[in-house]
Amino acid sequence: MGLFGRGKRTSGFSHCKRCSKRILSKQQFVSELADKHSIRVDPQTLEFIISGAFVGGWNTVEARKREMQSTFTKVEKDRGVKCNGCGKIYCYDCLINFARPHPTTGGKACFSCGGSFSEL
Numbered sequence: 013m014g015l016f017g018r019g020k021r022t023s024g025f026s027h028c029k030r031c032s033k034r035i036l037s038k039q040q041f042v043s044e045l046a047d048k049h050s051i052r053v054d055p056q057t058l059e060f061i062i063s064g065a066f067v068g069g070w071n072t073v074e075a076r077k078r079e080m081q082s083t084f085t086k087v088e089k090d091r092g093v094k095c096n097g098c099g100k101i102y103c104y105d106c107l108i109n110f111a112r113p114h115p116t117t118g119g120k121a122c123f124s125c126g127g128s129f130s131e132l
């Protein structure tokens with residue numbers, strides 16, 4: 013008998029199996045961008061939604077887009093993926109920096125079983 017049984021985590025957050033960082037699901041990622049950085053993205057495609065109220069024209073929009081892109085990339089490191097083989101969850105950070113390429117999918121391979129990953 014295990015001490016902790018088989019109960020599900022109730023915190024709503026997953027943690028990276030490699031670095032223990034808290035991981036944002038796609039939905040949490042979208043609300044984090046909106047709440048903390050005032051960046052709106054489409055919850056399906058993750059494309060930026062730019063509202064029309066920019067004064068200053070095209071240059072301002074381009075500058076804003078660049079700023080949004082860099083924040084997006086930063087926050088995206090807290091997103092995660094799930095292994096299709098063993099079900100373990102890892103953060104983008106570990107994946108980008110430490111995972112080996114998967115031999116057939118062209119993506120990254122799981123640290124423990126070598127499987128491919130799906131988006132969380």
Ligand SMILES: [Zn+2]
Nearest residue numbers: 028031103106
């Ligand atoms: Zn990690």
Ligand SMILES: [Zn+2]
Nearest residue numbers: 095098122125
């Ligand atoms: Zn795996």
